[in-house]
Amino acid sequence: SGVKFEKKSNSGSSRTIGELLANNHHLFPPWLLLVLTARRQSKTIAKTFSGFRKISLDDLRKSQVVRDVQQYILSRLEWEESLRQHMCRGTAETLNQLHIKSNGCFLYLERVLDGVAEGCIVLREVRDIPGTLNGLYLWLCQRLLSNKHFSKVRPLLNIVLASERPLSEAQVCHCLLVAQPTLGSEEMRRRCQVLRRVLCLARDDTLRPFHHSFAEWLCDVKHCTQRFLCSPASGHAMLAVQLTLRGPNLSKEEVESLALHLSCLPVHATLTPLLPLWLLDSGTRLSQQSLNTCADARATKLLDEASACSHTPQECEVEEAGSGEVACKSPVERDLHALAAENNYQLLETLLGGESEQRAAMEQTDKHKQTPLNLAARLGHSQVVKVLLAAEADVDHADVDGWTALRAAAWGGHTQVVEILLAAGANVDYCDADQRTALRAAAWGGHDEIVTLLLKAGADVNKTDCEGRTALIAAAYMGHSDIVETLLEYKADINHQDNDGRTALSVAALCVPISEGYTKVVNILLERGADVDHEDKEGMTPLLVAAFEGHSDICELLLEAEADVDHCDSAGRSPLWVAASMGHADVVSLLLFWGCTVDTIDIEGRTVLSVASAQGNTSVVNQLLHRGLDEQHRDNSGWTPLHYACLEGHQEVVAALLEGGAQVDQTDNDSRAPLLLAAQEGHAQLVLEMLQTHGAQVDQRALDGTTALRLAALQGHQEVVRILLEHGADVNAQDADSRTTLYILALENRVAMAKFIIDPGGADVEARDSEGRTALHVSAWQGHREMVSLLLTVGQADVNATDNERRTALHSAAWQGHYHIVQILLEHNAQPNHTCNQGATPLGIAAQEGHEECVRLLLAVGADPNHSDHCGRNALKVAAKSGHQGVVKLLEEAQANAGVGLGAMGVAPPLICPSAPPSCSPESTTKRRSIVSSDSSNLTNSTKSSHKEQTQQSFTHLSSW
Numbered sequence: 016s017g018v019k020f021e022k023k024s025n026s027g028s029s030r031t032i033g034e035l036l037a038n039n040h041h042l043f044p045p046w047l048l049l050v051l052t053a054r055r056q057s058k059t060i061a062k063t064f065s066g067f068r069k070i071s072l073d074d075l076r077k078s079q080v081v082r083d084v085q086q087y088i089l090s091r092l093e094w095e096e097s098l099r100q101h102m103c104r105g106t107a108e109t110l111n112q113l114h115i116k117s118n119g120c121f122l123y124l125e126r127v128l129d130g131v132a133e134g135c136i137v138l139r140e141v142r143d144i145p146g147t148l149n150g151l152y153l154w155l156c157q158r159l160l161s162n163k164h165f166s167k168v169r170p171l172l173n174i175v176l177a178s179e180r181p182l183s184e185a186q187v188c189h190c191l192l193v194a195q196p197t198l199g200s201e202e203m204r205r206r207c208q209v210l211r212r213v214l215c216l217a218r219d220d221t222l223r224p225f226h227h228s229f230a231e232w233l234c235d236v237k238h239c240t241q242r243f244l245c246s247p248a249s250g251h252a253m254l255a256v257q258l259t260l261r262g263p264n265l266s267k268e269e270v271e272s273l274a275l276h277l278s279c280l281p282v283h284a285t286l287t288p289l290l291p292l293w294l295l296d297s298g299t300r301l302s303q304q305s306l307n308t309c310a311d312a313r314a315t316k317l318l319d320e321a322s323a324c325s326h327t328p329q330e331c332e333v334e335e336a337g338s339g340e341v342a343c344k345s346p347v348e349r350d351l352h353a354l355a356a357e358n359n360y361q362l363l364e365t366l367l368g369g370e371s372e373q374r375a376a377m378e379q380t381d382k383h384k385q386t387p388l389n390l391a392a393r394l395g396h397s398q399v400v401k402v403l404l405a406a407e408a409d410v411d412h413a414d415v416d417g418w419t420a421l422r423a424a425a426w427g428g429h430t431q432v433v434e435i436l437l438a439a440g441a442n443v444d445y446c447d448a449d450q451r452t453a454l455r456a457a458a459w460g461g462h463d464e465i466v467t468l469l470l471k472a473g474a475d476v477n478k479t480d481c482e483g484r485t486a487l488i489a490a491a492y493m494g495h496s497d498i499v500e501t502l503l504e505y506k507a508d509i510n511h512q513d514n515d516g517r518t519a520l521s522v523a524a525l526c527v528p529i530s531e532g533y534t535k536v537v538n539i540l541l542e543r544g545a546d547v548d549h550e551d552k553e554g555m556t557p558l559l560v561a562a563f564e565g566h567s568d569i570c571e572l573l574l575e576a577e578a579d580v581d582h583c584d585s586a587g588r589s590p591l592w593v594a595a596s597m598g599h600a601d602v603v604s605l606l607l608f609w610g611c612t613v614d615t616i617d618i619e620g621r622t623v624l625s626v627a628s629a630q631g632n633t634s635v636v637n638q639l640l641h642r643g644l645d646e647q648h649r650d651n652s653g654w655t656p657l658h659y660a661c662l663e664g665h666q667e668v669v670a671a672l673l674e675g676g677a678q679v680d681q682t683d684n685d686s687r688a689p690l691l692l693a694a695q696e697g698h699a700q701l702v703l704e705m706l707q708t709h710g711a712q713v714d715q716r717a718l719d720g721t722t723a724l725r726l727a728a729l730q731g732h733q734e735v736v737r738i739l740l741e742h743g744a745d746v747n748a749q750d751a752d753s754r755t756t757l758y759i760l761a762l763e764n765r766v767a768m769a770k771f772i773i774d775p776g777g778a779d780v781e782a783r784d785s786e787g788r789t790a791l792h793v794s795a796w797q798g799h800r801e802m803v804s805l806l807l808t809v810g811q812a813d814v815n816a817t818d819n820e821r822r823t824a825l826h827s828a829a830w831q832g833h834y835h836i837v838q839i840l841l842e843h844n845a846q847p848n849h850t851c852n853q854g855a856t857p858l859g860i861a862a863q864e865g866h867e868e869c870v871r872l873l874l875a876v877g878a879d880p881n882h883s884d885h886c887g888r889n890a891l892k893v894a895a896k897s898g899h900q901g902v903v904k905l906l907e908e909a910q911a912n913a914g915v916g917l918g919a920m921g922v923a924p925p926l927i928c929p930s931a932p933p934s935c936s937p938e939s940t941t942k943r944r945s946i947v948s949s950d951s952s953n954l955t956n957s958t959k960s961s962h963k964e965q966t967q968q969s970f971t972h973l974s975s976w
Contacts, residue, residue, distance in 0.1 A: 177250025
């Protein structure tokens with residue numbers, strides 16, 4: 016590479032690649048730029064490369080990061096139908112909250128939006144999802160995997176996490192059968208099905224964590240808790256045994272894998288010296304190549320030791336202590352935190368019974384401010400907790416997150432540890448940084464025995480966290496019916512409201528079916544007297560929430576408890592309205608059975624049938640039509656249910672509405688028929704069906720003159736354009752400004768679509784707008800080289816066609832300084848000396864604007880440098896007036912070659928005289944054309960301009976055509 020690193024003294028030598036780069040990056044050549052990516056909390060890297068410029072990729076205080084996040088969310092919504100199905104009136108606010116919670120983390124956004132698309136998360140729950148990746152992972156696992164489920168897939172996860180390369184589902188199952196040979200094929204299939212909730216299936220059919228951070232999370236007990244903690248060491252053991260059974264048949268790579276898995280087994284003084292013998296006894300063939308190519312240092316060391324054993328008659332000796340116990344380092348050297356984590360309570364007790372300085376070390380904390388007691392309680396090591404408490408450890412010490420030992424044990428479900436801590440006088444109502452107590456944590460986690468212990472110890476059953484939520488609300492949200500019942504027996508406030516105004520019944524109605532027991536929770540709360548019509552701060556009752564989420568059984572329970580079937584929220588939405596908008600046919604049927612009002616209208620003038628048609632559930636639409644809802648109803652914009660169905664492309668709904676009496680050509684306030692909306696959105700099959708089966712008018716126009724063909728062409732829907740042309744659509748139809756579809760496509764530089772409507776579409780390339788301009792004029796003005804070539808070659812456009820001011824496309828290109836367009840036009844025989852109404856030639860215009868390349872090119876093909884316009888100005892004079900010295904020099908040389916100088920022309924006339932410029936530039940038409948987007952807005956204005964104002968402008972001051 017040509018980079019030479021200077022030698023350092025031993026004291027300053029580089030021990031890692033990072034240190035090597037940090038010490039020598041100043042020696043890199045100028046063309047080699049060192050770019051590093053690091054997590055924000057990686058202070059080591061930031062300190063090592065302290066002189067580097069930092070660029071934040073996920074700081075929401077930076078506008079570009081905010082823009083990227085917003086664009087990602089919008090792109091997902093645009094391209095994924097499964098996400099758009101969840102959109103409603105409150106979607107924008109919810110997505111904005113998601114944007115803020117993500118804190119610029121695209122992985123966070125991806126996982127939440129993937130969950131919404133897959134149906135395991137609803138958008139309304141975004142406000143309840145923690146705002147960190149670790150919190151999100153925990154929330155997802157709690158929702159997707161019960162304790163029973165996770166205990167079954169934990170061994171599979173251990174294998175996936177331990178493997179150094181991705182494994183297929185069959186390989187993972189085969190490995191598990193080594194440890195659990197009695198598992199049947201059906202049970203294995205069910206376990207793999209559950210496993211796919213948290214792992215992704217790659218294109219090569221291998222199982223992988225969706226991101227390495229999730230794999231790290233599964234191994235970090237601080238974040239995943241004891242409930243979801245995985246053990247890669249257990250996976251290494253299963254993989255090692257599975258490979259050992261195939262020892263003689265292992266390939267070189269598999270031998271290296273076996274050495275790696277053996278070297279990763281938990282350190283054990285008795286087992287470790289035997290690992291080389293294990294490797295040898297498996298029958299594997301050790302080769303020098305394996306020793307040289309193995310990338311892992313521990314595996315390489317094991318392979319070396321095994322190779323040495325295979326060449327010596329001496330056996331590896333294992334030293335044993337006289338008492339039969341494993342010899343170990345001096346107790347003074349053992350770390351208290353490590354002993355607590357390893358559950359080595361015997362050695363810990365010996366250590367704490369010694370010198371006082373060791374007892375003092377008991378209160379030392381790690382980087383998370385955890386004492387050995389905090390760590391042992393989090394891991395559920397009850398014997399260690401007893402030893403530490405006997406040594407008078409601080410029972411209420413809180414870590415960096417405000418978690419005491421009791422809070423951590425309650426969260427992890429360690430009942431025995433909780434009992435020990437309570438007996439030692441732990442503060443039962445101590446709050447963490449989020450004001451959550453041990454009772455709140457145990458209620459959320461579903462640990463009913465711990466909840467009972469804490470309540471008996473005097474825990475405050477109605478204590479709230481920073482979001483105003485009690486243990487009862489937490490238990491109801493997670494569907495823990497037994498805990499809900501226990502809390503109510505201890506006088507929990509059943510109608511307590513959190514900061515959002517929600518009660519336990521409200522959140523129970525929100526729960527998705529994945530939470531087992533949610534129906535029972537609602538039943539218990541209703542039987543205990545919960546307010547069935549309680550409104551949260553958005554005016555949502557439990558029935559509205561349940562209807563929105565599609566929980567028909569919950570809705571039935573609430574209706575049987577006399578819930579108000581027609582209550583509307585602050586946005587005016589009734590239960591029927593929200594159920595129809597989300598396509599929940601069973602809920603709609605239930606609400607109709609209970610006699611709900613069907614003819615409500617929201618603030619935008621839409622009926623329930625309108626929103627159901629937009630959502631696309633045919634069953635819902637048919638139910639509403641049978642109830643007599645008006646299929647011809649027009650909302651505030653004049654849209655009927657058919658308009659909404661066509662916009663979304665719901666063919667079956669369109670057929671149902673038309674069969675129910677809807678008019679196929681009914682127009683909205685802008686005279687747009689449903690066919691225009693279907694064409695605009697590219698629903699080819701629906702367009703074909705409306706034309707062939709339902710008799711829609713192919714050339715019906717909106718107020719601005721746009722047709723279905725125009726809208727489909729502008730959106731690039733070639734198949735729709737083809738269908739419309741085959742059914743007789745007028746390809747040359749003009750809008751209110753007399754512009755054809757080809758004209759607009761040329762203005763927008765949509766080359767592919769322009770080519771299609773020219774051939775085979777047969778569009779007229781010479782069609783003119785109200786100012787007499789053709790598609791070639793606007794393409795030349797805009798500088799669209801490929802479009803100009805298309806019009807001249809495929810379309811055979813008249814290169815010298817003039818507009819109402821007698822200007823050609825060459826005038827346009829020269830005015831704008833588009834050198835390549837001028838060249839193309841001249842190659843197709845454009846007249847360089849053609850004059851407009853003011854007598855100006857392309858050369859004069861290019862000279863006035865200072866476009867040297869255009870002037871040089873025009874002179875080269877014979878443009879007359881001496882021609883004067885109607886005011887007596889030639890190209891040299893207007894260039895000199897405008898101060899374009901380069902152009903002046905070119906023209907003087909041309910005049911000299913022609914034998915004519917400025918002095919021979921006598922006294923020059925005034926440079927400023929009245930002239931009439933073109934009345935309107937095609938560039939301005941981009942601001943005035945009909946813009947039809949997905950929301951079908953109409954922004955067309957008139958193109959007429961005042962000729963009186965135009966004649967007051969000077970030719971030398973023109974800035975647009």
